[in-house]
Amino acid sequence: MSASEAEHVRQHVRIYLMVFAALGVLTIVTVAISYLDLPTSYAITIAVIVASVKASLVGAYFMHLVSEQKVIYYLLLLCAAFFVVLMLVPLATETGNGPLWPL
Amino acid sequence: MSSTIVIPYQAEAHPLTGVTSGKLGIWIFLASEIMLFGALFSSYVLLRVGTGAEYWPSGVEAGLNVPIGTVNTLILITSSVTMVMSWASLKMDKFAAFKFYLGATIGLGSLFLVVKGFEYSAKFSHHIYPAVGWPEATDPSTFFGLYFTLTGLHALHILLGVLVNLWLLVYGAELWKTERVRFEGRIEISGLYWHFVDLVWIFLFPVLYLL
Numbered sequence: 090m091s092a093s094e095a096e097h098v099r100q101h102v103r104i105y106l107m108v109f110a111a112l113g114v115l116t117i118v119t120v121a122i123s124y125l126d127l128p129t130s131y132a133i134t135i136a137v138i139v140a141s142v143k144a145s146l147v148g149a150y151f152m153h154l155v156s157e158q159k160v161i162y163y164l165l166l167l168c169a170a171f172f173v174v175l176m177l178v179p180l181a182t183e184t185g186n187g188p189l190w191p192l
Numbered sequence: 193m194s195s196t197i198v199i200p201y202q203a204e205a206h207p208l209t210g211v212t213s214g215k216l217g218i219w220i221f222l223a224s225e226i227m228l229f230g231a232l233f234s235s236y237v238l239l240r241v242g243t244g245a246e247y248w249p250s251g252v253e254a255g256l257n258v259p260i261g262t263v264n265t266l267i268l269i270t271s272s273v274t275m276v277m278s279w280a281s282l283k284m285d286k287f288a289a290f291k292f293y294l295g296a297t298i299g300l301g302s303l304f305l306v307v308k309g310f311e312y313s314a315k316f317s318h319h320i321y322p323a324v325g326w327p328e329a330t331d332p333s334t335f336f337g338l339y340f341t342l343t344g345l346h347a348l349h350i351l352l353g354v355l356v357n358l359w360l361l362v363y364g365a366e367l368w369k370t371e372r373v374r375f376e377g378r379i380e381i382s383g384l385y386w387h388f389v390d391l392v393w394i395f396l397f398p399v400l401y402l403l
Binding site for chain 2: 105109116140150158182
């Protein structure tokens with residue numbers, strides 16, 4: 090390995106530790122918000138947003154998606170499209186309480 | 193007569209994709225895992241909304257222990273950092289540090305499973321099993337059906353990750369002496385899997401324990 094590559098990784102180590110700190114803080118924030126007794130819809134929205142930020146940090150830095158090859162991005166975009174369809178299935182489904190969509 | 197099959201592009205990137213075969217393979221596998229857990233999350237949304245709020249407990253109402261869940265979340269996050277540090281240590285030619293960080297990842301993953309085991313045994317001791325347990329222990333419960341399915345499948349993934357990392361630490365490290373780049377690639381691939389499992393828990397924890 091070249092010296093420049095080792096130095097590059099060394100710089101990344103600082104980022105990993107910063108991401109670690111951010112993940113810890115966001116975990117505490119998630120738990121703290123749950124004790125605020127917010128209406129369920131607000132609680133779900135905030136929890137999903139915080140979890141998405143945490144997941145983005147893990148994906149971007151620990152899984153190196155910030156500097157990945159295009160083929161991986163294309164693969165994940167395809168996966169994301171199917172995932173969205175999967176998550177929309179409940180909206181198109183008749184439940185015991187009637188259809189979920191339209192509300 | 194014997195023949196050897198050599199998988200191409202194990203150490204060097206494929207000229208077309210720019211990544212090694214192993215890396216492309218693990219990402220395709222992770223994409224299938226996203227769909228697997230996505231189907232379960234989709235089921236969660238359908239069942240929770242369809243069931244109605246009065247029949248669906250929050251994690252606290254169902255008796256889940258939020259402090260223990262929080263500790264387990266922090267354990268898994270820490271294990272993700274030690275995993276990426278093990279890879280970075282290899283890249284910086286620090287093999288002793290690599291062994292320390294990978295060992296720590298294995299230890300933290302095992303600790304997560306032990307804590308989860310205590311949580312499960314506490315539920316079983318109260319006669320709460322998959323699909324029964326709320327509001328009374330004998331009542332059928334969709335919440336606990338999903339809780340045990342999601343956390344059980346996740347725990348199996350943790351167990352697999354611990355075993356793979358253990359193998360890499362004990363036996364796989366021999367490869368470091370002969371084919372260094374390939375070994376770095378294996379640690380990176382194992383790390384991608386481990387971070388994905390961490391990522392799933394980041395969503396499971398609030399969904400099951402806090403909402």
